[in-house]
Amino acid sequence: MKKKIVILAILFILNILLIGCQHRLTTTTNVTTESTTTTTQETTTTEPTEEFKSIADVINSPLGDLYKVRATVVGTTPTGVLIYDETGFIYINLGSNPSVSVNDYIEVYGRTISYNDTVEFNEDTIISVLGINEPYTFLARELRNQDVDNYLNNFRVGDFLRITGNINVNGKLVSLSIPYSNVMLTLLSNDIDFSNYNNTEVTVDGFALFVNGSSTKYLNILVTEVIPREVTPEYLPLTILSINDLHGYVERSINSNGHYSGISRMSYLVNKIRNENPLDDVVLIANGDMFQGTAISNLTYGESVIKAMNMMGFDMMGIGNHEFDWGLETILKYFDNDESNGEANFPLINSNIYYKNSKQLVTVENGKVFDSYIISREGIN
Structure with a gap:
């Protein structure tokens, strides 16, 4: 009789231990499953929602997501690339000299950021050259004097502008002062040696990139052409x-x-x-x-x-x-x-x-x- 009681007691204890082990095993499995699910969800949100988007769609989509775009290079600066795809323009702010050229047809894969209230691709953007497109022709909008101040109220990335002023080269900083305007232009280009025009009056054609500055506003222009002022006349009616x-x-x-x-x-x-x-x-x-x-x-x-x-x-x-x-x-x-x-x-x-x-x-x-x-x-x- 005593042996039966001892055996039953041992079986009862083993049963309790077995239930406890099963409970711990179930808990561990649940945690692992939950962790795996969370990781999968985070990974999924980083993928682009569509294979390719137009530039206009990217500009109007949430910031910080990954996007794919195919477009043509219309200009380069020492730190980035301006691209165009018939729906609009967007700047890729690489932070370094780009390895593409004007008219290259490229595929872009990267995240968007906001810089001075404009949407750009960030410096980690991946660029692949697919081929070469025929050059685009853009009609310049001429801004004179205080027209430039008024333009800032309707600024858009990629606007192709023609502006006259005096160039000043100070190291890597190139500016254009405009008569009767409180706005200064910052001139950017990989293809133009601005030192050839230092302290002279010129007309520049180029794409608007962004506006910065507080008390003085600086309109940053990707310059495509510099037109020197014509020969000074012998006299000038005033x-x-x-x-x-x-x-x-x-x-x-x-x-x-x-x-x-x-x-x-x-x-x-x-x-x-x-x-x-x-x-x-x-x-x-x-x-x-x-x-x-x-x-x-x-x-x-x-x-x-x-x-x-x-x-x-x-x-x-x-x-x-x-x-x-x-x-x-x-x-x-x-x-x-x-x-x-x-x-x-x-x-x-x-x-x-x-x-x-x-x-x-x-x-x-x-x-x-x-x-x-x-x-x-x-x-x-």
Whole structure:
């Protein structure tokens, strides 16, 4: 009897141990299965959802996914490639010199990123050359002067533009300054030696890539052609526009005769005259009494007017009697080359106002107050 009890007890204990082992085995299997499923799901999400997409589809698809595109190279920079496929343009930001050429027909496989609010392929993108396409022909849209500022409101990657300005080469940085514009161009190309055009006026054709910068906006252009300015003429007829007695009217208003006034209306007329002639032959001068008058100008001591005049591209300004209303020093600070207190982009001309005690002409040390000033147009002073 005792032996039976012992045997039953042993069997009972073994049964408990067996159940425990089965439970642990089941738990381990579940964990392994769950882990495998998770890994499989993560791997699946990295695959492109379609074999090939158009560039337009890629631009409008979620960022960070993998995409395949077939397109034609329309330009290269020292760090990337611009491609086109009839639906649009997209830039591949490789971060290094690309190994493809213009007109190569390529297959692209990579992830998209956002750079300065534009969609690009990232530096890990894989590029395979499939062949060579016939060159595309693009019609350039010409932007002159402040047209460039306005264009930034409707900027699109791949817009083919024609812009005139002065080239400055500073090491690897090549910029183009544009008359009467607050926008600077950054010029990029693998095929053009910009040093041949340093400090000269040229017209450039190229594709818009992206816009960066905060206080100064830089429009980055992939340049396809540089057109030197034509030979300087022996003489140049000038159009001189003179404005005075603005008295702070930066806002649009209607006078007693029902005519619109204000600097916005004035700016429209000035730009209309500038654009009537392909030559840079307009000089814009302010003859004084520009600041005192309206509430907005009085509250800012004329700084609001200075900002508007900068945008209009004034060439110089003279001093009127109302420039003394707040003390001449208030106005002179806009010509001291200190941007922290507001700064004019043009000089102040003073040839007949002297300090009473010293009999010296009123000026600003290291500033932009001169008794005379030379203006250049089309290479002629």
